[in-house]
Amino acid sequence: MKHAKRETFNAADYLVSRHVRTGNGDRTAVVAPGRILSYAELGTEVRRAARGLRELEIRPEERVAMCMPDDADLLILILAAMHIGAVAVPCSTMLTDQELAELLADCRARIVFAAHDTADVVRRAAATLGTVRVMLARDLPADEADEADGNADADTPYPTWPDSPALWQYTSGTTGTPKAAMHRHAGIRTVAERYGREVLRIAPGDRCLSVAKFFFGYGLGNSVIFPLAAGATTILEPGRPSPELFASRALSESPTLLFGSPSFWARLLASDVPSDAFASVRLGISAGEALPARMFHRMRNRFGFEILDGLGSTEMLHIYVSNRQGRIRPGSSGWPVTGYDVELRDEQGALIEREQTPGEMYVRGDSAATGYWCRTEASRRVFLGEWVRTSDIYQRNDDGSYTYLGRSGHVIKAGGIWVSPAEVEDQLLEHPAVAEAAVVGVPDEDGLEKPVAFVVAAPDAEVDQDALIQWCRSGLAAFKRPRAVLEVTELPKTSSGKIRREALRERVRHDYALRPG
Numbered sequence: 001m002k003h004a005k006r007e008t009f010n011a012a013d014y015l016v017s018r019h020v021r022t023g024n025g026d027r028t029a030v031v032a033p034g035r036i037l038s039y040a041e042l043g044t045e046v047r048r049a050a051r052g053l054r055e056l057e058i059r060p061e062e063r064v065a066m067c068m069p070d071d072a073d074l075l076i077l078i079l080a081a082m083h084i085g086a087v088a089v090p091c092s093t094m095l096t097d098q099e100l101a102e103l104l105a106d107c108r109a110r111i112v113f114a115a116h117d118t119a120d121v122v123r124r125a126a127a128t129l130g131t132v133r134v135m136l137a138r139d140l141p142a143d144e145a146d147e148a149d150g151n152a153d154a155d156t157p158y159p160t161w162p163d164s165p166a167l168w169q170y171t172s173g174t175t176g177t178p179k180a181a182m183h184r185h186a187g188i189r190t191v192a193e194r195y196g197r198e199v200l201r202i203a204p205g206d207r208c209l210s211v212a213k214f215f216f217g218y219g220l221g222n223s224v225i226f227p228l229a230a231g232a233t234t235i236l237e238p239g240r241p242s243p244e245l246f247a248s249r250a251l252s253e254s255p256t257l258l259f260g261s262p263s264f265w266a267r268l269l270a271s272d273v274p275s276d277a278f279a280s281v282r283l284g285i286s287a288g289e290a291l292p293a294r295m296f297h298r299m300r301n302r303f304g305f306e307i308l309d310g311l312g313s314t315e316m317l318h319i320y321v322s323n324r325q326g327r328i329r330p331g332s333s334g335w336p337v338t339g340y341d342v343e344l345r346d347e348q349g350a351l352i353e354r355e356q357t358p359g360e361m362y363v364r365g366d367s368a369a370t371g372y373w374c375r376t377e378a379s380r381r382v383f384l385g386e387w388v389r390t391s392d393i394y395q396r397n398d399d400g401s402y403t404y405l406g407r408s409g410h411v412i413k414a415g416g417i418w419v420s421p422a423e424v425e426d427q428l429l430e431h432p433a434v435a436e437a438a439v440v441g442v443p444d445e446d447g448l449e450k451p452v453a454f455v456v457a458a459p460d461a462e463v464d465q466d467a468l469i470q471w472c473r474s475g476l477a478a479f480k481r482p483r484a485v486l487e488v489t490e491l492p493k494t495s496s497g498k499i500r501r502e503a504l505r506e507r508v509r510h511d512y513a514l515r516p517g
Helices: 011-021 039-055 072-083 097-107 119-129 185-199 217-230 243-253 262-270 293-303 376-382 421-429 465-475 501-511
Strands: 028-032 035-038 063-067 087-090 111-114 133-136 165-171 179-184 207-210 233-235 257-260 283-286 307-312 319-322 341-345 359-364 387-396 402-407 412-414 417-419 434-443 449-457 484-487
Touching: 011 039, 011 072, 011 185, 011 217, 028 039, 028 072, 035 039, 039 072, 063 072, 063 097, 063 119, 072 087, 072 165, 072 217, 097 119, 111 119, 119 133, 165 185, 165 217, 179 185, 185 217, 185 307, 185 319, 207 217, 207 243, 217 233, 217 257, 243 262, 257 262, 262 283, 262 293, 293 307, 341 387, 376 387, 412 434, 412 449, 417 421, 421 434, 421 449, 421 465, 434 501, 449 465, 449 501, 465 484, 484 501
Parallel strands: 028 233, 063 087, 063 111, 087 165, 111 133, 207 233, 207 257, 257 283, 283 307, 449 484
Antiparallel strands: 028 035, 165 179, 307 319, 341 359, 359 387, 387 402, 412 417, 434 449
16 A cells, blocks of 8 residues: 655754755854854754764654753754754753753653753752763764765754654643643744744844743744744843843844843833943844733833734744734734634633623644643643633733733743742741741732742741742742742631632732832
8 A cells, every 4th residue: 555655844954954955054043152153054063963862862752851051052952853853852941950850750851961050950850860861062972974974864854744743842831730832843834934924024134132041932932933944143142131131232243133021121121221222123022921011112212112012822832912013002912923813712611702801812823732741631621622721811902902811820920931829839838937828929010920928937936038038949940939928827718718819919919019020
């Protein structure tokens, strides 16, 4: 029986080698601290790293974990993994060794790549498992042979299909449990063509600088997918984002697209960075949490560029509802991106057709993940046929745009990153001075959500706010720490014993001014 030939598509080939084949190999692809690579040079580095991964016997569809800062080495490894048909799993550099060990155990990686700055944490995480090999990127086996030496077959991209797995992005989502959203090679092309080309109108002359890191779907699109798909330039910054650092990079590298979040814009507005520091920027992009209208106007008035706010998710790989150039409704997430459909539904799942009526947003589009790795129950709740349930509560405005109202659950989104209250509460309860704890999300003076903890002291114990915040820092990623710890004699509860979290939020709003930061 003769089988029909199946279409092949490899995202690494699409992002890099395609430009070399069309005569654009001399264009600048990557600008990183101390390193600049053309598309031809990037392709050479990707093939060299791919040969190294093959020497390590990494197989197609096997996971390759990476816990590294945003630099050329991480970019090359992600592309090399996809080049050989393996699955790239970029892990957050903000995690503690215990948190990272959970992710490594979950994804079943045999090898995790580290950089000098992350090696200690990665080694401690791997040591708790005993089954994961730690490698520094510079120690990857280096086969210097090239196509001229007869290695053309080894350098050919693995014949992945559009539906083959390309990368996993970890998200806590609405359950607080780390879950890997599994994305296909074709999904990378979809977001490049739909959002990158049609919304950003990205062109070869653009230069992209992102606050969000690779281990977020948002950051991966900003720094990898969009610039490389368009033959443009990605400006990589491995350091911790600060207004001063990014102003310096903007002055030296002249980005045209600046990707940030409301938390970053707030810090930028509070800084003394010169107003002309971002003169090269033609467009700002914001995601992670809703951009307040006031912040949109303040950024435009001070720095001279408009910001496109949008809604995306790890499950959809990137943004699927967005404002447009020349069509911006401040305070809203904008309109559905071409190729995506959205609906609002009530608690029973029935379609809401009336405008200004709140409902949970559902979305469908070709960039949707195929599900969560080994999380059947969670996958069945979120991935409903063609539709993805977002847990975001929105209302549709009379012009067809959508305005964010909040989350259907109690999970906090601090700085654009999901934080599970239960995880922070568990950490607090391990402290001998704490008898009970509850963590809620409360808007600060800029309207950005921050975790605030309420604690009941253990008998004969005294609560020290600074000590408890430091305690959380020692056992959790820094962004999960509560911004304030308030002592109460008892937690408000329902008759069934559940904590009345809204009552706690109201108390903060009424009695405590939560400052930005």
